[in-house]
Amino acid sequence: MDNSFLYSKKLLLVDDKPELLKMVTAILMDEGFQRLVTAANMKEGFAAAKAEQPDLVILDVCLPDGDGFSLMRQIREWSDVPVIFLTARDEAADKLAGLGLGADDYIAKPFLPQEFLLRVYAVLRRCYKGDVAVLKLDSCTVDFSRAEVDKGGEILPLTAMEHRLLETLAKNEGRIVTVDTLCEALWGDNPFGYENSLNAHVRRIREKIEADPSKPVSLLTVKGLGYKLLARK
């Protein structure tokens, strides 16, 4: 999926280890992010969050002058900016505390750079999905803001269900999304016995987005698991 629209986002990194900040900054810069702000402690972090108005905050839980949880609480008083915790503690209770506060994700150290980037993209896409209006697929373009598929000039409207299904897959572009997750996205908690309806929706979407719906190349079935949406290379 095209992530370029995310590169203009401003990221604030708060961690007391300068070497780690340097490395994470390098990984993000390699990826194409330009606007990165760093802070070494809670006080600096709070000031930077206020002054720079970042689009995403990546916070260490252990800071020299307090913990990331309370910094997040302070920031939350005036901003709904998405927050990812990056921490060396992986105790379940900590994770629950972080997510319970309304953090968008919780990444335990040590992490692989790809994993870190995927999580950052996932949070950014989820929070700024309004920005991505258009998804280019192999044989068509999907315009989410207008709920339309443009297949070689032919405009096909998407139903609300198809829109939601395609959007869920698009947010996880290139990744397998299980039938359970899709059913939940369409029918809410504890959906059971909706697999047939899901198949029907997928079939109709394929008719709209695939050149040959019987040989799909964009919306793939992963047997026994779910589906995967592939963007145009």
Add this chain to the structure above:
Amino acid sequence: MKAFGTYISKYLLSFFAFALILLLVNILAFALTFGGIVSREYGSTSPANMLEAVAADLSASGISEETEQELNRNQIWAMLLDAGGRCIWEVSLPEEIPTQYTIQDVAVFSKGYLQDYPVFVRNMDNGLLVLGYPKDSFMKLTGNYFPIRAIRLFPLFVTGILAIDILLLFLVYYFSKRKISKNTDPIMASIKTLSTGKPVDLSIRGELSEIADSVNQASQVLSRQNQARANWISGVSHDIRTPLSMIMGYAQRIAGDHGASGNIQQEAEIIRAQSAKIKDLVQDLNLVSQLEYEMQPLHKEPVRLSKLLRSCAADLLNAGIGEKHSIEVEISPEAETAVIECDARLISRAIGNLVQNSINHNPQGCNIILSLDCSSEDVSITVADNGVGMSAEKLRELEEKPHYMESTDERLDLRHGLGLLLVWQIVEAHGGIMKIVNGTCCGIKIVLIFTRKSLIYSNPGN
């Protein structure tokens, strides 16, 4: 209490033997003390003997010199009263003793004392022979009559009293034993628990409270040590995480840096892959120690296993497992709705570890099948691969290997330990069992079985 029953029956015989010995000792002591004095006093100078001797010796001229000396030696006085109550003969009669008696006087003194002298009488042809023994030498029972019934029942009374004594003794013995056993049973149970390394908290009052305190202290020491060990492992794993993140991060950057030579890129890739192994080890080690010392609370909630299994498989595939390996999921229709009470994070971790194991042991590639089945007794998750498998010998070794946390073997190696150990611990924490079997044709199959008890919903008809 069953143990106490056998204890009592075992010692009942010895208890009765003890009671019998006690009785014999009492009788012996009585015979040696009271009986000894009585028989000594009842020797040749006993009233009966002396009366006999004097009566035999007594003639119209009195008694012989010999008998008189015998009387004097024993400070005994004697007199003979005729039918009118007059003293017609005497030996060493004290002055205060009268020489004339009425029939009432005779009736009174014959049963007891005369002027505090214990006296004994004998009927003679020519009168009444009276012997007076020194004052305070004999005690006479003046009221010496008992109902005949009482005398006849006397043996019965003695037996009854003895029986009651033995019963009371037994009850005292029984209750004291029971009290001890009541106090020692929890101590025994606690020591047993302690020997498995689990903490205990004993509360006992009374004389055994000191032992209970010691057991509690031992338990606290054990808990503190466990806590310290878990904290230590947690601390080390915490401190290793940040440096490891940087090694992994930079290694990956170098591996992907097109400016670097192919050789350097390859070597960086090796560093990255090896640090990923350390990462898994660090995470497993921490979780293993947390589970081992029960520091990790289980966040149990109803989980639909089919959904969990699919999401595990999707996560593993999304993270990228390489082209040589594939993962398939097979869920039986009965198991589709199975819901068990479990910690989803830990179960996912167990499945992830098993899949990772299969991948690590089969670098040439293999197909991994995750399946979920539900029978009337249990729910089972199976992770099977069609790879190289394991020799029967290796399999046995793995099963017999002591738990490495409890092993003191210095040659301990964890090459295939920690990942599986963690799975085993997670399953055990959920009250389930783990089975390792060789695959039907090839590869290895690991089955995690959870009992129906943890199963809270399933719809076999579906």
